[in-house]
Amino acid sequence: MTDSLLEVRDLQKYYFERDTFVDSLLGRERRSVKAVDGISFDIQPGETLGLVGESGCGKSTTGETLLRLREATGGSVRFDGENVFEMDSDELKAFRKDAQIVFQDPFSSLDPRMTIGDIIAEPLKIHGIPEGAGDQSKREWRRDKAGELLERVGLSANQLDRYPHEFSGGQRQRIGIARALALEPDFIVLDEPVSALDVSVQAQVLNLLDDLQDDFGLTYLFIAHDLSVVRHICDRVAVMYLGNIVELGPTDELFESPKHPYTQALLESVPRPSTAEHGRRVEALSGDVPSPRNPPSGCRFRTRCPKVIPPDDLNIDQATYRAVMDLRDALVVGDVNPDHIWEAADPERVDEEAFIEEARSRHVAAELRGEVAGAVDTALGHLAEGDEERARETLRRRFESPCETRRPAVGDAPHPAACHLFEGSDEVTVIETNESAAIEADD
Amino acid sequence: MADPILKVRDLTTRFFTEEGQVNAVEHVSFDVEDGEIFGIVGESGSGKSVTALSVIDLIESPGRVTDGEIWYRNETLADEFRGSTPDAVDGDFVDVRRLPKGVRRSLRGPSFSMVFQDPMSSFNPSLTVGEQIAEAVEVQRRARSNPRSTRSRTQGYGLGKLVADTLLPSQRYVSDESMDRAVELLDQVGIPDPEDRAEEYPHQFSGGMLQRAMIAQALAGEPDILVADEPTTALDVTIQAQILNLLRDLQEHEGMSILMITHDLGVIARMCDRVGVMYAGEIVERGPLSDIFDNPVHPYTQGLLGSIPDVDDPSTRLEPISGNVPSLIDSEMPNACYFADRCPNAMNDCLTRIPEYELDGRHSVRCVLAEREYDPNDAIDTEVYADD
Numbered sequence: 001m002t003d004s005l006l007e008v009r010d011l012q013k014y015y016f017e018r019d020t021f022v023d024s025l026l027g028r029e030r031r032s033v034k035a036v037d038g039i040s041f042d043i044q045p046g047e048t049l050g051l052v053g054e055s056g057c058g059k060s061t062t063g064e065t066l067l068r069l070r071e072a073t074g075g076s077v078r079f080d081g082e083n084v085f086e087m088d089s090d091e092l093k094a095f096r097k098d099a100q101i102v103f104q105d106p107f108s109s110l111d112p113r114m115t116i117g118d119i120i121a122e123p124l125k126i127h128g129i130p131e132g133a134g135d136q137s138k139r140e141w142r143r144d145k146a147g148e149l150l151e152r153v154g155l156s157a158n159q160l161d162r163y164p165h166e167f168s169g170g171q172r173q174r175i176g177i178a179r180a181l182a183l184e185p186d187f188i189v190l191d192e193p194v195s196a197l198d199v200s201v202q203a204q205v206l207n208l209l210d211d212l213q214d215d216f217g218l219t220y221l222f223i224a225h226d227l228s229v230v231r232h233i234c235d236r237v238a239v240m241y242l243g244n245i246v247e248l249g250p251t252d253e254l255f256e257s258p259k260h261p262y263t264q265a266l267l268e269s270v271p272r273p274s275t276a277e278h279g280r281r282v283e284a285l286s287g288d289v290p291s292p293r294n295p296p297s298g299c300r301f302r303t304r305c306p307k308v309i310p311p312d313d314l315n316i317d318q319a320t321y322r323a324v325m326d327l328r329d330a331l332v333v334g335d336v337n338p339d340h341i342w343e344a345a346d347p348e349r350v351d352e353e354a355f356i357e358e359a360r361s362r363h364v365a366a367e368l369r370g371e372v373a374g375a376v377d378t379a380l381g382h383l384a385e386g387d388e389e390r391a392r393e394t395l396r397r398r399f400e401s402p403c404e405t406r407r408p409a410v411g412d413a414p415h416p417a418a419c420h421l422f423e424g425s426d427e428v429t430v431i432e433t434n435e436s437a438a439i440e441a442d443d
Numbered sequence: 444m445a446d447p448i449l450k451v452r453d454l455t456t457r458f459f460t461e462e463g464q465v466n467a468v469e470h471v472s473f474d475v476e477d478g479e480i481f482g483i484v485g486e487s488g489s490g491k492s493v494t495a496l497s498v499i500d501l502i503e504s505p506g507r508v509t510d511g512e513i514w515y516r517n518e519t520l521a522d523e524f525r526g527s528t529p530d531a532v533d534g535d536f537v538d539v540r541r542l543p544k545g546v547r548r549s550l551r552g553p554s555f556s557m558v559f560q561d562p563m564s565s566f567n568p569s570l571t572v573g574e575q576i577a578e579a580v581e582v583q584r585r586a587r588s589n590p591r592s593t594r595s596r597t598q599g600y601g602l603g604k605l606v607a608d609t610l611l612p613s614q615r616y617v618s619d620e621s622m623d624r625a626v627e628l629l630d631q632v633g634i635p636d637p638e639d640r641a642e643e644y645p646h647q648f649s650g651g652m653l654q655r656a657m658i659a660q661a662l663a664g665e666p667d668i669l670v671a672d673e674p675t676t677a678l679d680v681t682i683q684a685q686i687l688n689l690l691r692d693l694q695e696h697e698g699m700s701i702l703m704i705t706h707d708l709g710v711i712a713r714m715c716d717r718v719g720v721m722y723a724g725e726i727v728e729r730g731p732l733s734d735i736f737d738n739p740v741h742p743y744t745q746g747l748l749g750s751i752p753d754v755d756d757p758s759t760r761l762e763p764i765s766g767n768v769p770s771l772i773d774s775e776m777p778n779a780c781y782f783a784d785r786c787p788n789a790m791n792d793c794l795t796r797i798p799e800y801e802l803d804g805r806h807s808v809r810c811v812l813a814e815r816e817y818d819p820n821d822a823i824d825t826e827v828y829a830d831d
């Protein structure tokens with residue numbers, strides 16, 4: 001698409017830990033945190049693209065990296081056709097005028113020692129606006145402009161000489177928005193702009209953002225964790241999980257027929273403010289989001305996915321398969337301790353049957369039968385003998401999912417989902433070298 | 444219906460600060476029925492947390508519960524104090540506020556227990572999670588044998604009183620028995636491999652796991668009433684779903700009553716049987732879930748419901764309440780309905796303090812619209828804020 005205002009391609013941002021000189025002296029290996037791991041999307045002029053996901057999935061890093069407030073470790077960003085990462089300082093200055101950001105926290109994002117008039121006028125000053133004219137008249141011009149902006153965001157121009165602490169959270173967020181508008185940008189990254197606000201005030205600010213977009217023809221990247229807010233303000237939505245975009249589509253379509261199992265789980269989890277919600281029991285996803293220091297191989301979501309795909313030749317119902325995969329993950333992350341199982345089953349450590357039974361009751365949340373039971377019991381037998389490695393390997397050989405060996409990619413479809421269940425002809429699959437076995441082995 | 448387990452009447456709590464007297468909670472009344480989840484919803488600063496802390500007697504200087512009664516149903520206590528303190532007893536109920544301080548403190552654990560929003564600041568970072576839960580168990584054990592003298596190294600936590608830790612003896616006094624019970628509790632709240640996790644420190648837990656651990660700690664005393672103040676606000680939505688399921692299971696299987704404080708009307712809808720809506724320190728409307736959500740009478744309740752975006756609703760415009768959350772400084776509070784300056788229905792009748800009107804036995808509201816229709820001829824010009 002040539003008419004995009006913003007084109008993000010394979011954007012990657014790794015942070016590195018243990019990266020200091022001292023760390024190298026101590027022989028500590030540098031460790032990467034894969035905050036954003038190859039994401040692509042476009043934003044059309046005048047559009048609002050939502051970026052949703054749970055904390056730590058890489059939303060803010062995406063926003064800051066594409067504005068070049070952080071240095072990307074890979075990929076490219078084009079703004080109005082220009083490659084942002086290759087801009088020289090003049091070009092960058094112009095870009096910084098056109099692209100702004102509003103942060104979540106209305107308390108820490110405004111300098112407490114500056115009047116709000118100065119806060120709003122500061123970007124103008126930095127960019128030498130207005131040009132020409134004497135210092136005195138420049139200052140007056142900026143003050144007038146700040147007053148106008150303040151009125152535009154619903155505050156009063158006679159509040160210009162007040163300080164941030166004299167305002168409520170919602171009012172401060174309006175001030176942050178006024179400042180972002182000062183340079184008449186085309187594009188604003190809104191990073192959780194209403195998350196810190198109470199609902200009654202949140203609604204005011206959302207309506208304000210909507211009005212400003214219409215009046216100034218703004219384009220937004222709207223970052224949020226609250227799906228309800230996203231539904232109301234966005235034209236299209238990208239869902240992130242552990243540094244990846246897992247689904248991207250037009251808002252109503254994505255909310256009404258979510259494809260990716262993660263999107264489905266997110267939507268299922270949201271508590272609805274209506275009486276029909278009463279007593280609704282959500283099939284909650286199991287476990288926590290894994291660490292971006294050591295993300296799962298293949299599909300990042302496979303450690304929690306209720307639809308994780310069993311191997312072709314295995315006859316197993318989905319819930320049982322999930323339970324077996326949970327056992328495998330528990331073995332990988334070290335949540336299975338054979339000593340405790342022996343303790344409870346048979347402190348003399350002879351009765352392997354008892355061990356297996358206890359291990360199953362603790363770590364496998366399903367009834368096992370037939371071949372599945374056989375394979376699991378064999379693995380648990382190895383565990384009883386103290387050979388955890390072999391237990392893991394036995395399970396891997398029989399239960400390995402395509403979801404752990406192959407990384408699903410977001411394709412070019414109008415509403416793509418990065419999931420093997422949606423692999424159509426137009427969706428690419430990256431075959432990964434099998435790092436899963438390696439990771440499991442050295443854990 | 445059985446008697447409620449808790450009857451709060453006219454609870455009033457104030458903070459006496461340098462900026463002036465803060466009327467954080469004003470004449471708040473509600474019941475918690477046996478085995479129900481009663482919800483209190485409101486925006487920040489409306490007095491939800493202070494209400495919760497007042498109920499479990501954790502208000503500290505410069506704050507004080509200045510008025511009201513907290514009737515707690517407990518036959519044993521009622522019998523114990525009927526002779527010595529007859530004012531504090533009514534049938535099977537005791538007014539917690541009139542019991543001696545030592546007795547009040549001993550109720551924390553076996554009668555009332557609390558779960559806070561931020562699990563990280565509720566645990567002592569230098570003790571293992573297991574030790575801290577075991578201590579709670581130990582405290583309960585001791586309380587049972589000697590009900591009036593208990594002190595724990597972890598007691599200050601949850602209110603951020605990290606200092607308390609340094610003042611108290613640091614010797615370990617957790618028995619194996621209590622430790623076993625702690626592991627059991629961790630297992631009960633769904634923590635995998637609880638034996639090992641018990642040995643870990645709070646920073647080794649994820650937010651969701653630590654919230655489970657805090658619930659385990661709150662369960663140590665087998666409380667009648669669990670007070671949960673924004674227990675899922677700091678959590679992601681998929682983890683929130685896990686914790687809400689857990690609280691629901693505990694309420695159903697342990698027969699516990701829960702006082703649930705939240706700003707999230709969705710959480711209220713999923714979890715609560717009845718609900719009180721707080722605004723500016725008052726409960727402005729109270730009733731069964733369906734009355735509040737489907738037939739709200741108070742303009743604030745209506746406004747609150749109108750301003751939340753609904754994940755199932757494709758429309759883009761919201762209907763916000765104009766203006767801002769009010770100040771609770773006594774000298775700045777009007778002698779009028781506290782919502783009058785934001786209320787689209789404000790009338791001359793509203794320029795006086797508004798009593799609580801009963802609509803029927805279960806639904807009550809603090810608004811003149813309970814008794815009369817809105818009349819535009821009677822409208823007052825409310826202070827217009829620069830919103831929309």
Ligand SMILES: Nc1ncnc2c1ncn2[C@@H]1O[C@H](COP(=O)(O)OP(=O)(O)O)[C@@H](O)[C@H]1O
Pocket residue numbers: 458460465466467485486487488489490491492493494505506771
């Ligand atoms: N320790 C304190 N000192 C002074 N004022 C307090 C203190 N704690 C709470 N308050 C005030 O009491 C009011 C109600 O607060 P709170 O119960 O925390 O509201 P909520 O939980 O509904 O957000 C607020 O105005 C708050 O500033």
Ligand code: SF4
Pocket residue numbers: 260261262299300301302303305306307308309403408418419420421
């Ligand atoms: S690729 Fe597999 S694990 Fe990932 S979302 Fe799809 S089914 Fe689930």
Ligand code: SF4
Pocket residue numbers: 741742743780781782783784786787788789790792793797809810811812
């Ligand atoms: S009492 Fe009057 S001002 Fe207050 S909420 Fe009711 S109608 Fe509005």
Ligand SMILES: [Mg+2]
Pocket residue numbers: 491492672673
């Ligand atoms: Mg609170």
